[in-house]
Amino acid sequence: MIGREEELRLLRELLTDAAAGNGGALLVHGTAGVGKSALLRTIGAEAAEAGFRVLRTSGVETEQWLPFAALHLLLQPTIRTIRNLPAPHRQALDNALVATDTEPQIYRVGLAVLELLADAADRQPLLLLVDDLQWIDSSSSDVLRFVARRTHDLPILVITGARIHSPDAYSPGMLPDLRLEPLGPAAAAELLDTSAPGLSAPVRERVLERAEGNPLALVELPKAAQNGLTPFDDLPLTQRLEQAFAARTDSASRACRTFLLAMATEPTAPLSQLLTVSSRLMGSPVTVHALQEAIDAGLVVMVGRKIEFHHPLMRSAIYMRAAVADRLATHSALATVMDDVSGRQLVHLAAASLGPDEELAARLECFANESQARGKVAAAIPALRQAADLVRDAHRRTGLLIRAAELAGEINDRVNAQTLLDRADLSVLGPVERARLMLVSDKAAFEPDDPQRRIQDMVTAAAGAFDAGAGDIAENLLWRAAARCFFQDGDAQVRAGAADELDRWNPDPNASHLLTVRAYTEPYRHGADVLARLDGLAPDPQDGRTLHFLGSGSMVIGDVGRAAHYLAQATAVWRSQGRLGLLARSLAGSWPRVYLGQLDQAREESAEGVTLAEETGERIVWLGVKATAALVAALRGEREDAVRAVRELRASSLFPGMPFATVMAQQVDGLLALFDGRATEAYELLARAFDPADPHHHSVSHWLLAPDLADAAVAAGTVEQARNLLSGLPELAGRLPSEMMVVAHAYTRAVLAPDDSAERIYAWALTALPATWELSRARLHLHHGRWLRRQRRNVDARTPLRTARDGFFRVGARPWADMAREQLRAAGETSGQRHANTGELLSAQEMQIAVLASQGLSNREIGQRLFISHRTVGSHLYRIYPRLGITSRGKLATALAALHEEHPTPDTSGTPD
Incomplete structure (x- = not known):
């Protein structure tokens, strides 16, 4: 370990943290011979001396197609304890490690392994050493990645080693990683002199030059030279090492x-x-x-x-x-x-x-x-x-x-x-193979370049597959083409082409696939019909695929309540089946919850969605749930979190070609400017989303920003400009009468109304708003109160302002709640002290755990639902109780209910202006 003092120090710190119950994971990667295996062996020996139980496995090229081969080797010492697990976990591991006729879902195995290791770590801290990760079978690799991301509250440390050239070697960036560099000149000389003393000066210098700081080369090249070989040719270092190794067998029998x-x-x-x-x-x-x-x-x-x-x-x-x-x-x-x-x-x-x-x-x-x-x-x-x-x-x-x-x-x-x-x-591809190829390539890599051509190619391939009799393949591919029409905001021509191709197939007009494609492609043309047909459907609550189709289709046209409902049902199905990639997709339902005023749930689900999207490689999903997390943070007044989330969004290589995400990022930036009092900047940021030539424009989703634009226009004095930008809204709202369009039209018409008709229009708008859009209703009450104050009707203003304040507190929209409190004070009514709500006391995952525990679920049941260890659940609850001022599980429901219902009590002792 000459020259590896810093690396050993880092690993020893991780061991110390893990022994204290704060586990983690680290990927050690570098070129062949740089010392990864030696480093893992050394820290393994030190861990064993420190009281750790050390479990080892390594990848073997010939085992890459044998599911769970590396996992079986890793768990071999713990096999007997599998019988102590609950039946579902025991069954999953039996199916994975024993020859059976079925292979379980990867993440069911992952959770079972996590529970097995968590129980073992409760008796003795664990160190998992995984070498040659680049050769590990994909099933074992997925399980190990699942476990490694969930060790933070457990006395478990996972250290993996992989060659730097490995394609996706545990996805550097998915876990903390340590790149093992060649040794510096001084350390290389020390290692050479220690392992091969007595070399002549010319040979010593030659070895140092050719070894390039590679520890294995520093040890092996002198042996080759002493055996009469010439390891100093111009071959790459790895080949020279292989030659030196192989030559050592020449004298063997x-x-x-x-x-x-x-x-x-x-x-x-x-x-x-x-x-x-x-x-x-x-x-x-x-x-x-x-x-x-x-x-x-x-x-x-x-x-x-x-x-x-x-x-x-x-x-x-x-x-x-x-x-x-x-x-x-x-x-x-x-x-x-x-x-x-x-x-x-x-x-x-x-x-x-x-x-x-x-x-x-x-x-x-x-x-x-x-x-x-x-x-x-x-x-x-x-x-x-x-x-x-x-x-x-x-x-x-x-x-x-x-x-x-x-x-x-x-x-x-x-x-x-x-x-x-x-x-x-x-x-040599025929029409069916070409469609299949496009399906797979769309899953493997979502190309952001030239989306119009890609969508058209997919529609053409779907048509060929349909004509060749491969209806299922054609349907799936056309749905993906339609999804691109939304995500990448396809132009009118490709949207019409996709919709027309579906019409050519003469499908069932009530099929979930048809409704979703029409919602994705031409919402203004088919929107009213899609909404009417959705009203007549009663999908099977266990059919996750249909529920997701209907939920995503409803979401993109702004039918927010239905979208949240269907996607929540789909989420429950995928969660029960342990299908984390699909679960991440359906957690996109956190976006509609924002507009329903369900900020706590949106916060929890978007945070979980970000984690699962990162874990499963769902990059498009990640953009959506990360944007939702940013929006929720902004609305809750968590400015730094919102700014950081938008920065991470904009850093994604996919972001520039995904208008569905760019428009949300622009919305967050606009709201942050508005909340900071930068009204003119806020208006300019939000107005860009209404310019079809701007990269932050989305032809449908930009209407979700209409209320924000109206707010900024009033604050910046640009009401007339906003009216011009929104002039086409009434006609489009008639063609697409979804909740999004109804709210955009009613809200902006009231907020931007001239004074002589404002009173009547506010009354109409409050009646027109969907009952479930609680946040928009509170915002409209706030504007109504402001307008009344501008008319010097302070006493009349107090009622809508009070309603607005209470609504904002209820949903956790702190910036607007503070605005309402300030307006009330100006109207002569002082609010009492604002109390913290649960969302301010608990993290998103802690909130999920607290709610589930309050409903009577056990730690194991909560762990299975959230795909974490039951011991991690216990650790979270241990931290949750004192924050809520309670000491036991039985008091959770009362504490959560009290915090949810708490809001300032009006103090009417002030004097009106």
Whole structure:
């Protein structure tokens, strides 16, 4: 560990924090040989001495298509305690770790593993060491990522190691990461002099030059030089190291070399199996003496009862140095002895093949079919990929690759999906394959460039698939094209093209898919009909897909109450099924809640949505829920949080091409300026959202900003300009009579009304507003009171101002509540002391936990609902009680109800102006 003092200090601090119950996770990444494994071994030894229980696993290339292989190795020491878990967790782990006909949802396994580890950590702090992350199977990687993000309140530390070139190696940025750099000159010289004393000056200088600070090179290159090799050629450092490693086997016996090649080809095989394979290849018995020879030569080590190579590069070096014939023979021999493990056998049969093999390709495809039928999608993907390598027909090869990419998309493995798509031959695609390809590529990467062309291409491909008889694929693709019409605010031509294509199919006019596509594409043309048909629907409350369709369709046209209702139902379905990607999407329902005045719920759901979107890679969803979080923070008076959220939004590479998010960011900036008293700036910011040429304009969503524009116009003295900007609103509100449009029209007409008709219009507007839009109603009462004060009717103004103040306090809109209090004071009525509400006392997640606990749910039930450990729930409750001034769970409901209902008591002792 020469030269690694700072890295060790950091890791020791993390150990100390974890021992105190404040766990965490860290990704250590860097080039091969830079010392990741050594660092993990060192901190593991120190942790064990400090009283930690250390669990280890590592990735192996040949196990990447075996679901939960790395997880099984990690949990091996804790297997017996699985029986102590509740039945759902026990079943999930049994399905994951034991050969069964079904594969459970990844996040069900993740929660079960979290609970297993949390229980173990309650007895003894845990350190999880995960090396060679880039080779870990996707199922294990997803579970480990899930666990690593949920250790902050537990005595669990997760440290992972990955090569820096790994594509998506645990997604640097998803977790805190430490890039392990080469050693500096002084440390490199010290390590070289310690490991290889006595080198001649020229050789010493040459090693230092060529090692480039790589610790493994500093140790191994001198050995190669002493053995007569020339490790100073111009090959890349990793190749020079592999050559140096491989050369160390030259003096080994043939039996030892054969054993090492078998081990390099199948690193996790048991010793007995490796000896059997080696004996087959030698034509004579190979015994444990071959293993002992490898150990004595420092080529492999025993870790418990497991054999490991001294370094991962040793394994690749031995494999690559072997003759091609020897490698193929080794794969064939392994396939023979692994005939009871279909997946492993097929891996080696495919590796033993030199060219096209239609029979083996068919077997691989059959294995993929069986795996998919049992829900083992992660195993089907590499089988299809290898089958594609073995077929002659380019059309079939591309079909296999697209199918593999589709499955990768299902399990949210976007990197693998894109890699598979890159290998597809687009020139041989038929209409159905082209549509399938577009579906997968849309999931793998949402391109922000040239959205009009992309939407048109998707509509054209959907038409081709429909005409070819693939109705389900066509429907799905057209829905995605329509969604782009909203997210990227497609122009009138592409919107009409998508809507017309759907009409060509003559669909059921009440189908959820049809209603959603029409809402997304041409809301002003179809809006009234969509709203009328929605009124007649009664969807199955357990049909998450239909509920999400209807909820998202309602949301984009501003039918806010229905959107919140349907998306809440969809959220419950996805939550019960543990489908976190879909749950993140339906938590977009936090946006409608803002306009219903449900700021506490919007805050909780948007915060959860941000976390889940980051975890599942739902980048478009992240933009929406992050924008909602920013808006909620602004309305609650949490200025710094709002500014930070908008800054993070604008930093996203996708943000500039997503008007649905840019308009929300502009809204937050405008409101913050308005609340700060910068009325002219606020008006200018908000007015930009009404300019079709401005990047912050969205052809539908900008009407949600109409009330804010009216507020700013009154404060800035730009009422006439605002009336001109809103001149087209009445006609559009007639064509699209959604809640959003009704509120925009009624609110702005009243606030911007001339004095001679204001009284009558305020009365009409308050009647026109939907009853559920509590925040807008309170805002309109505030403006009515202000108008009355301007007419010197202070006594009359007190009633609407008092109503406004109480409404703002009820929903937690502090800036407007303070405005109402100030207006009331000016009208001669002083409000009492403002009390803090629950949202100011508790974080978003703490609020969720407190509410669920007050409803009688146990810690385990709350943990299952929020996808956190029951012990984390307990830690939160321990902090919640004193903040609410209570000491037990039984008093939660009363404390929450009291805080929710509290608002200032009017003091009418003041003297009117």
